[in-house]
Amino acid sequence: MQKKIVIIGSGFSSLAASCHLSKAGHDVTIFEKNTTAGGRARQLKRDGFTFDMGPSWYWMPDIFDTFFADFGKKTSDYYSLNKLDPAYKIFFSDDIITIGDSMEKICAEFERIEPGSAKHLKKFIGKAQKNYDIAINKIVLRPGLSPLELITPETAMRVDQFFKTISGQVRMKFKNPKLISTLEFPVLFLGAKPSDTPSFYSFMNFADFGLGTWHPKGGMYLIIVAMQQLAQSLGVRIHTERPVEKILVKDKKAIGIEVSGEKIYADIVLSGADYHHSETLLDPEYRQYSEAYWSGRTFAPSSLLFYIGFDKKLKNVEHHNLFFDTDFERHAQEIYDNPQWPKNPLFYANFPSVTDDEMAPQGCEAGFFLIPIAPGLSDTPELRSKYFELIMDRFQTLTAQDARNNIIFKESFCVNDFIEQYNSYNGNAYGLANTLTQTAFLRPKLKSSKVKQLYFTGQLTVPGPGVPPALISGKLVADLILKHI
Numbered sequence: 001m002q003k004k005i006v007i008i009g010s011g012f013s014s015l016a017a018s019c020h021l022s023k024a025g026h027d028v029t030i031f032e033k034n035t036t037a038g039g040r041a042r043q044l045k046r047d048g049f050t051f052d053m054g055p056s057w058y059w060m061p062d063i064f065d066t067f068f069a070d071f072g073k074k075t076s077d078y079y080s081l082n083k084l085d086p087a088y089k090i091f092f093s094d095d096i097i098t099i100g101d102s103m104e105k106i107c108a109e110f111e112r113i114e115p116g117s118a119k120h121l122k123k124f125i126g127k128a129q130k131n132y133d134i135a136i137n138k139i140v141l142r143p144g145l146s147p148l149e150l151i152t153p154e155t156a157m158r159v160d161q162f163f164k165t166i167s168g169q170v171r172m173k174f175k176n177p178k179l180i181s182t183l184e185f186p187v188l189f190l191g192a193k194p195s196d197t198p199s200f201y202s203f204m205n206f207a208d209f210g211l212g213t214w215h216p217k218g219g220m221y222l223i224i225v226a227m228q229q230l231a232q233s234l235g236v237r238i239h240t241e242r243p244v245e246k247i248l249v250k251d252k253k254a255i256g257i258e259v260s261g262e263k264i265y266a267d268i269v270l271s272g273a274d275y276h277h278s279e280t281l282l283d284p285e286y287r288q289y290s291e292a293y294w295s296g297r298t299f300a301p302s303s304l305l306f307y308i309g310f311d312k313k314l315k316n317v318e319h320h321n322l323f324f325d326t327d328f329e330r331h332a333q334e335i336y337d338n339p340q341w342p343k344n345p346l347f348y349a350n351f352p353s354v355t356d357d358e359m360a361p362q363g364c365e366a367g368f369f370l371i372p373i374a375p376g377l378s379d380t381p382e383l384r385s386k387y388f389e390l391i392m393d394r395f396q397t398l399t400a401q402d403a404r405n406n407i408i409f410k411e412s413f414c415v416n417d418f419i420e421q422y423n424s425y426n427g428n429a430y431g432l433a434n435t436l437t438q439t440a441f442l443r444p445k446l447k448s449s450k451v452k453q454l455y456f457t458g459q460l461t462v463p464g465p466g467v468p469p470a471l472i473s474g475k476l477v478a479d480l481i482l483k484h485i
């Protein structure tokens with residue numbers, strides 16, 4: 001029988017869930033607080049420049065293919081993908097590592113830095129590929145209801161990899177600190193320090209070196225546009241500028257939501273907004289997790305972001321650039337162990353207009369700069385300016401050019417914006433980290449244990465942070481809902 005389902009938020013997870021639920025024949029409506037759909041993946045357009053405000057790395061193309069294939073579609077029905085070569089470049093204080101689009105190119109670069117390292121790399125990536133197959137085809141598709149989900153013949157054989165860390169594993173075979181940082185970089189997407197991330201997660205290294213880095217022409221936002229089109233073609237209604245103020249509960253059952261004082265009744269309520277915020281929409285007795293629970297979790301970092309229009313083409317930069325010319329360990333401690341504004345942060349800079357002329361006017365460059373910081377830090381205009389100057393100095397020196405005088409405009413985004421625009425807990429940028437104690441069944445649950453007919457999805461529940469996991473989270477919750485109705 002057709003059920004009425006309301007969804008809070010329009011991020012990747014909500015849009016994915018809406019498509020699956022609508023395809024199954026249900027009446028689905030999304031309520032989004034912001035003016036456009038997409039959540040953290042919104043787009044900023046200014047003076048002919050286009051910026052993806054959040055995600056910029058298109059990794060794990062197979063997950064996107066699978067999502068669209070579930071609806072008889074292909075990614076190419078909506079956007080065209082370009083495999084980046086080089087995938088990215090890492091600036092160190094005394095060298096630059098370039099990651100090409102094939103294992104041959106990457107092995108040659110490793111040999112240049114540390115002779116003999118290519119054979120270790122091939123073995124490491126071979127093992128990472130097996131972990132990828134197990135993680136993506138078996139574990140990640142389970143809803144995190146029980147520890148037994150993690151036990152498969154394949155994981156039983158690799159149980160040690162859940163108790164060793166990626167950091168330890170990398171250091172066993174690679175000695176050069178630059179190669180170590182290069183191999184530790186992909187797990188930063190999981191939101192925790194490599195020294196707190198189980199070595200099983202080396203599957204992220206296969207995603208990086210094995211599957212490559214892609215770019216949808218026009219930007220990552222085109223995936224949101226595609227999913228929106230797909231959802232609407234399946235009958236989903238998407239309402240923007242409709243912040244949900246309350247989840248209505250009667251007899252311990254979710255019966256709808258309240259938006260601008262209007263009660264909207266439904267059979268099922270699903271929230272893809274940040275889990276902590278979603279629970280604050282409930283009266284306290286219906287919340288499953290206390291404030292103490294949330295404050296004791298390891299969150300993925302927040303970020304200080306700058307979106308900049310440059311009036312010239314920049315030299316010596318690629319589409320993706322990492323600036324690892326400072327101490328990785330110290331910055332990680334300032335994010336996780338002793339939260340404070342970093343003394344000398346690593347940063348990331350993205351210039352999509354290097355490979356995609358739709359992203360900036362002719363002869364100009366669109367620049368996105370990101371400094372990862374601890375969630376919950378004080379966020380003031382003075383601090384934003386101080387860090388802008390600091391990274392701009394380093395950027396100019398490391399890329400050997402003047403760029404500051406070519407800025408047409410600059411916009412920033414930080415902790416206060418994450419809170420104000422997404423109702424993000426402490427201004428986290430990308431959810432709850434994936435550590436050993438916050439993996440799978442140890443994460444906040446997809447289904448409320450206190451309120452019937454109430455479900456959650458997104459980067460704070462299973463499987464975790466990132467766009468591909470958000471697509472999977474939407475499918476997992478839709479499957480769970482369909483099983484229960």
Ligand SMILES: Cc1cc2nc3c(=O)[nH]c(=O)nc-3n(C[C@H](O)[C@H](O)[C@H](O)COP(=O)(O)OP(=O)(O)OC[C@H]3O[C@@H](n4cnc5c(N)ncnc54)[C@H](O)[C@@H]3O)c2cc1C
Binds near residue numbers: 012422429430465468
């Ligand atoms: C700066 C940045 C860079 C990133 N880089 C990458 C990357 O390169 N690659 C990658 O794979 N991932 C990246 N990520 C992570 C990725 O963007 C997220 O994991 C993913 O987009 C999360 O999707 P979601 O559906 O869980 O939630 P969200 O995108 O947060 O969606 C939640 C939605 O709920 C809405 N909402 C909140 N409260 C309410 C309310 N009361 N009523 C109605 N609506 C509400 C919000 O406005 C938002 O639209 C990045 C994230 C950030 C912030």
